[in-house]
Amino acid sequence: MDDAVSVRDLVVDRGRQRVLQGISCVVPRGAVTGLLGPSGSGKTTLMRAIVGVQTVSSGTVTVLGRPAGAAELRHRVGYLTQAPSVYADLTVRENARYFAVLQGRGRADADRAVSDVGLAKAADQLVGTLSGGQRSRASLACALVGEPELVILDEPTVGQDPVLRADLWARFHAMAATGTTLLVSSHVMDEAARCDRLLLIRDGRLVADDTPDAVRATTGVDDLEEAFLRLIRASEQEGAGEREE
Ligand SMILES: Nc1ncnc2c1ncn2[C@@H]1O[C@H](COP(=O)(O)OP(=O)(O)OP(=O)(O)O)[C@@H](O)[C@H]1O
Numbered sequence: 001m002d003d004a005v006s007v008r009d010l011v012v013d014r015g016r017q018r019v020l021q022g023i024s025c026v027v028p029r030g031a032v033t034g035l036l037g038p039s040g041s042g043k044t045t046l047m048r049a050i051v052g053v054q055t056v057s058s059g060t061v062t063v064l065g066r067p068a069g070a071a072e073l074r075h076r077v078g079y080l081t082q083a084p085s086v087y088a089d090l091t092v093r094e095n096a097r098y099f100a101v102l103q104g105r106g107r108a109d110a111d112r113a114v115s116d117v118g119l120a121k122a123a124d125q126l127v128g129t130l131s132g133g134q135r136s137r138a139s140l141a142c143a144l145v146g147e148p149e150l151v152i153l154d155e156p157t158v159g160q161d162p163v164l165r166a167d168l169w170a171r172f173h174a175m176a177a178t179g180t181t182l183l184v185s186s187h188v189m190d191e192a193a194r195c196d197r198l199l200l201i202r203d204g205r206l207v208a209d210d211t212p213d214a215v216r217a218t219t220g221v222d223d224l225e226e227a228f229l230r231l232i233r234a235s236e237q238e239g240a241g242e243r244e245e
Pocket residue numbers: 014015016017019037038039040041042043044045046
């Protein structure tokens with residue numbers, strides 16, 4: 001089957017800065033793809049372009065066979081932003097039910113989404129009184145409640161303890177096993193190892209697009225953090241070489 005997302009020669013300028021410098025990559029269906037890269041490398045910008053909320057300077061982004069941002073993709077793509085997007089003056093359950101209605105879903109779907117992110121016990125608590133990690137999971141429940149075909153998650157496990165992180169990753173893989181496509185950004189290298197595929201970007205350029213095992217084989221190191229450092233250093237040297245020519 002064709003890929004869920006196909007990005008071709010994508011250039012994005014934000015302010016006066018060229019943030020994505022001609023990225024081409026695909027996100028395969030029914031798998032968890034990790035989006036890794038240093039802070040400010042362009043991960044959120046790439047995700048915004050895939051969701052269709054980012055003005056692009058040139059290139060194309062095709063999502064589930066349609067141009068990114070097309071109206072018919074609204075219910076098919078879920079997006080978790082870094083800042084939780086939930087209502088502080090509603091309970092977790094009320095938030096989930098509200099977003100469920102927007103997605104044409106019912107109360108049972110909302111309650112299941114809340115329980116899937118480990119918030120069943122806090123379901124009747126106002127979101128404004130939750131911890132940061134709980135609020136972020138409430139937001140995740142609302143992004144997943146419509147069971148979208150493509151799920152874009154910007155650092156979904158920030159602020160979560162190791163047990164919850166493991167639970168969330170198990171959930172992501174269970175979703176992928178039923179055909180959902182996930183693109184997940186992260187700063188945490190042990191999470192990179194949990195992905196089926198990895199996209200590594202630096203300074204708005206793609207440095208690696210491979211499986212974790214292939215990244216280890218190419219760099220000759222088992223530790224993915226060290227492997228990424230090597231790839232990033234190699235790309236910096238390449239960049240310096242090009243500038244000197
Ligand atoms: N609204 C904006 N206006 C101008 N420049 C922006 C804007 N948002 C982001 N940028 C710049 O675009 C670049 C890429 O930002 P982006 O948020 O995509 O990076 P990131 O890899 O997601 O970073 P992080 O891991 O820290 O979240 C950064 O240099 C940032 O300063």
